Amino acid sequence: MHLFPQPRSLKLHPGTASPHDALFVSKIHDNLAPGHYTLRIGPDKIEITGGDTAALAYADDTLAQIRAQSPEGQLPRLEISDGPAFRERGYMLDISRCKVPTMDELLRLVDRLATLRYNQLQLYTEHTFAYTGHESVWRDSSPLTGEEIEQLDAACAARHIELVPNQNSFGHLERWLRHPAYRHLAECPDGFTSPFGDFRPYGATLKPNADSLAFLDELYTQLLPHFRSRRVNVGCDETFDLGLGWSRPQVEAEGIEEIYLEFLEKIGQLVEKHGHQMLFWADIVLKRPELIDRLPAGSVPVVWGYERDHPFAEQCAQMAAAGLEFQVAPGDSTWLSTHGRLETAQANIALATREGLRHGAHGLLLTHWGDQGHIQPYALSLPALVMGSQYSWEGAAANVERWPEFLSTRLLNDTTGEFARTLAALGSVESLTTHRQHNRSVLFRGLFAEIDEVRALAEKITPVESVAIATRLDEAEAHLSRACPRCPDADWLRDEAAQSLRLTRLALARLESIRTGKSRETLLPQLEEALSCHESQWLLRNRPGGLPESRSYFTGLRERL
Template identity: 40%
Template structure:
């Protein structure tokens, strides 16, 4: 294999070809596949830590020569990352490696993944272990599993009973797997907003800020409280108890308390305090209380930064050891301006773009790339200490797991060496390293699904029009955007989806989950085609309404959706626990109900 044919992620900083090749001795590839952080180098690999040769933390020098393979590193992490690069070389070149010299190190010391496990999809342990292998191989070194109600708190069984949560023993196993791979598993428990899964239960209802309906920031109307009352000491007592149960099962000395989007703050029990002091001040006071609980347990507190960004005057008042996570998921998110708030205030911070997979079904390929690129570039320029890539599951978590793969690969390159991701052939990497598909068809089909969601008529925030068409409870700004699609026939999208399905028929993915991958992407294409068909019908009506579609066509849509839901249910247990399935698939049944003839 020629050096020019290699595709590595993250992209090494310096790669120089040399003459000749090296025949890999028997057993080396297998030993490297089992390598863990801090383990002795396997026979056939001359590896050592050498600070005189490698000066950058987590850096390494990997040389493949005609007489052997050597690896020098700055620290155990550097040795591990050198092995990960060597494994990628072996996966592509086979038993005869081209001679090459690689010098590499990261720009961001922390490169993380945050996976939403609270919106219906709680992965099985086998799925999580496979994901850890993928992420560690991409040189991510922090993982957070976003939790609202999906940890099995012994004192609160009614909250998680139907969710198939992670148990304490499972968290300890995950933590051990992470340590073997050089990954810090940071506990993540939302502790202020996004508490609706708690507040809907009678036992916790009195802890809610909102006591009646309230307007949300996106123009909608909510009847379910989502935010703890920051003035009630019982709110802190609740989260304090959660921390006591949760934290002993993690080796990490950090905790992400969430605290994002407290959308009912000031609309209920805190209304008068917010009127007198300001919403930002009331928020900061509660944030300090959370900080006290976290530091009392010997942890560093992370929190989402959206409220602090809206109240930049308070940034200088946050505790000095707090770590703010500046998040935003659109291509034009103002990371540069927001990062300056924390840099100038002397507050440590991460940047956090997203995979753009949620509310899309097939992904938002161009948006994800632009969002990730801007976050990595602007965060590094402002002095961010970490790069965290979020993968959410809003509105039933309908997207299949592989939809996030391209963004995870692209983000790995951006977080390691910002700017290098622009030259990375993500499709080739997925084909060679993840799907093991010599045809390249599966990766191309996946890319086309991401292109099908991007429509030039109007850009919907945090969503694609085809995914929004399948949701019944729309945000007002989505409803307004749909008017611009009047008369749209989605011919471009359907052509891309047909091409994607044709490619999936040609794919030869040899990965362990290769057949499952094909079924997941086929279902994604079928759901998007259903959305295009629904959109074509709706956007031809006067009121853009499903009810205005001719009854025979509505019945045909209902029959088609029946089959899609059945396929969705059959695929679910291959990667996920049963809890959450009824809630997720129930949204499809609700859509089917909208196709029914009026009484």
């Protein structure tokens, strides 16, 4: 019997039962934890007991899978006891790096998350909520409105999913601070040099003062009432320019982490005033673990990291030692990639799961980011979406080798299994090169980087590796030609997989043309085709607002091919 997710305990008994003659009993019992259930199919009775209404829904889903696999309507006699490894099983979608999904697309996402038994959704927001009085910031981004949030929130609640508000509140606010009306709030209003060596013409971090707190208070006042949830993720990660401008004297006197923590405490007080619990990214605090004990009472640090060797063990141990409730946040490794990085995603999610559970994390939040134009096709996100579900429900022992089967049956209705094999082939391209880069794929950089960097990369991809990549892409295309998904967006998914092939082949061709000295003019038609497909596919799932910025990565490439 193939059940998703794999139950913790399944005992089969001799004989079968007829569902038409059996008494059906479903009840909530407080001796079971939330999300946990038992399912018993006896000769004349089907009994479901759950810890809450969500658990009853999960049991109903399991029973439906059993019915679908039972010939002639005769059910096997059995007992199942099941429940999730993590109490909170979340998915975070970046809606600020260009792609803001349509309402239809967001509702489709909710359906898929519910099918995979996620129970939390966050939409990472910098500037893409339609705040009244701040139209200059979001005017061209096609933001979500309060009414749309309420519609989405109701859809989530109906599927036992908590829609948690997410508004970055310290760093990553350059889309606000570039506007004259907000420059006075910037730590570095005239720009700064980032840790990566590039100069950024606008500030990205709020100055940690009373004016910034008043600004955040106004945002929370407008945003939070549209959500049922009493929690909010305030972000506060990667405050790259803190201490480089307005707060420099304080930072030099007290240390950057001290100034960061003081402002985080004030944000926590603000969140508490609004009747919410604060979640925040833990990267800055973890640089000075001795400060963890001073975190705002009741706040929830989110320990994030996206590589296969991220120090989750050390960081989770530090949170556990402080007695804190915390979450772990791995990533789906699709961003800054044209083909996905499945091996990295699987290893990263597995590591976060193992160490999170070992040290008592309450939740796992799978993240999907959209750095540099959110260029990756949507279809690439599906394998990690399934694996994240498996790990967050089944724990570290999850058999994620079965993700293609579960993706095919649970989400795609693809009896051929070939679309999952397409994504597996694309996601394995990373493994064919000895040269790797942190948090991105080599081929993505080979496609979009400046010419000097691409020349260096071209020397690191050997001819043998180039042939292996080309062969793997041919294999993916062959799988795609045989795929037959029957989900409502099946045609879009096929086109997105084809776009992944198109972009990856273009990246490989650019590297090869530089390595061999061949003319790059022949690449222009391929680039124009890729851009045309990017634009048309974008508008199927997403609003138009962020498309011009995303398009600029392609148009800029015309000049430096």
